[in-house]
Structure formats: C-alpha cells, structure tokens
Amino acid sequence: MPSMQRRRVLQAVAAGAASLSLPSFAQAWPARPIKLVVPFPPGSSPDIIGRLVAEPLAAALGQPVVVDNRPGAGGNLGTGVVAKAEPDGYTFLFTIQGPLVTAPMLSKNLSYDPAKDLAPVSLVATSPNVLVVDPKLGAATLADFVRIAKQKKGELNYGSVGNGSASHLAMESFKSRAGIDLVHVPYQGFPQVVNAILAGQVQAGFMVPGIAMGQVKAGKLNALGVTTLGRASSLPEMATLAEQGYPGFEAVSWQAVLAPAKTPRPIIERVSRELVRIIKSDEVRSKVLGQYFSAAGTAPEALATLMKAEREKWGQVIKAAGVQPE
Template identity: 40%
Template sequence: MWPNLKCKEVLSMKKITSMMLAGIALAIVSVSAFAQSWPVRPIRLIVPFAPGGGVDLTGRVIAPKLSEALGQTVIVENRGGAGGLIGVDLGAKASPDGYTVVIGTIGNIAIAPHLQSKMPYDPQKDLVPISQLANALNVMVINPSVKATTVKEFIALAKKEGSNISFGSSGSGATDHLAGEVFNTLAGLKMTHIPYKGGAPAMIDLVGGQVQVIFATVSTAISSIQGGKVRALGMTGNQRYESLSEVPTIAEAGLIGFDVNGWYGLYAPAGIPKDIITRLNAEVVKILAMPDVKTRLLDAGIIATSSSPEAFAAYAQAETKRWAKVVKDANIKTD
C-alpha cells in the first residue's frame, strides 16, 4: 500500500489515520448527542424591529407556542434599526448552538443586498432558513378624490396625469416603495415616489391628499378603508384578504404579473446542527397551522405560511434575484 515506507512507518501512519477517523466519529456523535439533548436553557428569538409592528406581532404570537412545544422559554428580544439589518446581523453572528434564532424579512434578506453598498452579513452564507412564517399583506389605496374605482381606471388616469401622480411609501427600499416601482414598470407609468419615515405618516398624507396612492400594509390601511377615508383598489400579493374579500388582487384587476409579498421567515446562524433545524421546523409548522395562531395573525393582515427549510431557501433565493432586477431597472436608491 505504501511501497516506499518501512513497516514501522506504515504502522505509524495507519495509527494516525485510525485516530483521525475515530476523532471524526466522536465529533459526529457529540454533535448528535448535543442536538438530542437540546434545548436545556431558554432560547432567544430576535425580532429586528421595534415593538408593535407586524414582525413583532408574529414573533410574539409564535414564541409562547414554541416555548410550550420545546419545554424551554423562548424570549422575544427586539433589536430594531437600519431596516432590520442590526437585528438580523446580531442573529447571524450568534453562536450556532440553537439558542438564538431571528426573524428575517423580504427587506433585510432579499432587497437590502441590492441597496446597501456594504452588507454587515451575507443572507445566503451567514444564515440558515428554518421556515417561512408569514405573508404580510399590502393593499393599494388611493385618495377618494382620485377619479378611479379600479386598477385599470387608475392606470388610464395616471398615464394622462404623468408625474403629477405621486405615491408615498414608508421609506426608500421598503416593500411598499418597491411595490410602487413594480407598478410603474408593469403599467408603463412615471409616478413620483415620496418617501416617508414610516407607513403611518404616509397614510396621513394620503388621507390629506398630499399623495394620491400608497401600497400600504393592511394593518396600516384597514381602519381608513373601513372609515371611507381611502379607497382600496387591489391587494399587492397573489391572494385576497378575507376581511376585504371584495378587493381583488392587482393581477386579478388587470395588471398581469404584479405580485409583491411582504414575507417573514425564521432563520438561525449558519453552522447550527441539522437535527435542531429539523426539530424547529417541525414545531413551527405545527404552530402556524393552529387555528388561534392563524386567526390572530389574519386579524392584522398577516397570513400564516410555513414551509420546509429547503423550500424556503429556494423561495428566498428566487426573491433575491427578482428584486435585484427590480432595483436595477428602477434605479432605486436608499435615502
């Protein structure tokens, strides 16, 4: 086997090889044993936004259910800032031992890499997907003074008005901003973008007539819709919202190909044992199928949506590629 080596040297190399193999086997057994005993202490769930929003609500609805399923407390930790980048970065750099997970969103996973000159983390390399959690619904709403009752009528009017039509958003690079840019591209419009520091200020100016349209989250828009202060023309995603069942999707209303979903998903730091990912995924899928969980989220315009780690990874990668093109074509810049 080793023709140029003496017998003692051969035996020595065999011994070294055997020790290396034994070490590898021991490491595998140790990781497996660790995963089987997990969890033995509380788990941190990082929400990369301030309390009160849709991501925070989703985390707080899931956390107690996950605590019950795992037999250990799941503690929600809000670490907001920079559109979620700070919190997600904290999660990405945590120890991959199964005791830190983080909620990522379309913004800080699929869109930010194309807007930031330097990302603090690589969503594809530094994070491992566990499951999609939800689709946060957005709705296209206009000021009632705008003489349109359908998406097609709005497009026809906007083509006549040109850049005199403006759309507001919760900030440059946010989902509602990107939705407006996709609408511009598919409809052949040149609406002017007006960024705000949040969805609520944008809604206030829509009601006041300072902007003509926004693509707001349902939670932000629902009271103004029901109060007749704004008019809903279409849902931005690929499904209707039960509480606004008469409002079609924008694609159904005539703008074929329009589909903007503000999704959330659960991630762990890269390097986490596979067995823990499998366990977390199984429990999260069960939780998101619970009627009380689905109802509580749906009341806020959030649709509980689970997936396998592999399916979620493929979806996030496809979304990343898709938004790269949108950002480039629309020449979108952050503030």
C-alpha cells in the first residue's frame, strides 16, 4: 500500500476510534438553543451575572443560550425544574448556594436532592455580603445597629432572598453572635428586599453589594460592613464585621452553573472549559467586578468539593441558630 494511502487509512481509523470514545449524542451537541435557568427574577444578582456569561457562552458553543427566569421558593422552584429536566445538554442551571447547600436541610417538601439530581459544572463568581439598614433606623455603625436591635428586641424585621439563602443564614449567624432578635421576612430576590427596606417594611438585610451599593451611594441605605474575613477587593474601604468585634465572621455568596444529573460527561466538561475561559477573560472579569463579584471559574470537581464543605459549615449554623425547616 502506498505510504500516502496508508497514512490516510490510519488517520481514518484514528478518527473513527476517537469518535467511538464519545456518545453519538455528544458528538452532535449542540444542535439547538440551550436553556440557562435562573431561579430568581430579572434584575437579581444571579440574573445579572448569568446574562454576562450567557452571551459569550452562546458564541463559544455556536447556539443561542437563552436565560429562563424561574423565580420562587428562594430559588428552589427553578432548581427543581432543572433537576427534573432531560439530561440532554440543553438545560443548565445558574444559581446561588442556597438551593444547592441548605435547601435539603430547610425545605420539608423539596422536590430534588442537589447531591444526586444535579451535576456540578463550574463555580462562576463569589461576593461578600453587605449588611445594610434603613437610614431612618438611626444606625450609622454596626455598634449602633446592635444597640438599637437590643433596645427594640423582636420589633425589627430583616429581609432575605429565602429560607436557607446566604442572606438568611448570615443574619441568623450574626443574630446569634450579637445576641439580638430580629424577625425574618423572605422575598423572591434582592431587588424586592431593597424595595422593602425603602418602604419601611423591613429594617435591615445582608445582600450582595452589586444590588445594594447603588442605593448606598444614593444615601437610601446605610452599609455597616462586609462579611469577608479580610477587606473585600471590590469594597476595600468598607470594614468587615470581623474587625468590628466579631472575629471569624464570614458569609460569602457564590454563584455556579450545574446540569441535570446524568448529562453526558463530555458535554459537562466542554461547558466547564468554555465557562472557565469566559469567566477568566479580561472583559468578563471586569464586568463581573463591576457587579462587586470576583470571577472564579473552576472544574466540576472543585465545585463539588465546595458544595460539600458549605453543607457542613452551614449545617452547623442552622443547628446552632435553631433555624427550622419550612
């Protein structure tokens, strides 16, 4: 056999063997638009960050990536939709940690098990939480807030984005540390929490700075501190709660992409690689920082490890604070 012909035959055989290593379905993927479910309303922090990565991900995959907002039950509703979706590579989830970490401990009738029904793809971004209060409360500092809360024991409300969310557990943890009593009022998303504070329905809340800082700069909210152990790179001028008398206090929010369990591994790895490249690009990193988040970008295994560690940490907080399932 002539060497040229032999080379072509060997190349064809090699190509055939490579194609056999992947499911035929994965070879043809993606052949139609992909749905990115965000279980929070438009304008919420995960919606904003999700849309930042959806467009470049669509360009990388050669198919539209359509953001589908499915708010409700602190993110559990939309998360359940993805958990039950066909694992065909055409439905992904973009969410915060609450539905993934604490929902199984705090939701009596959860329709999914995040450890079994969802496959980690990539950690996208992390952010400190900011403690904000209604200026009419008269609390200019964290010490002021604690003093007023003790004077008005059980009379003040705080808002969160749902039972078991980072904003909920951060305040429950702080309540325990500070010895104060506040009433929890859950909302669908941070914009609703902000509106509730502005309307005087609640007086405080932990929230991501991307939502809060515009109102803080406008003088409509007072920011009392951030929940990172050290100064946050996005808000270096703002003191931490740890340095204001609560050493070791930390409550970081994060956002991630997951897929239905049993989604073909080659598809998960492809999306993870594309997301890491996108998230670490200068353009997206800058946009994410503009929302007061730090770009992450990890392999699926790293996200799985984070989820496990967070479940252990916040499980202890839930038990210590006596937070009850709903």
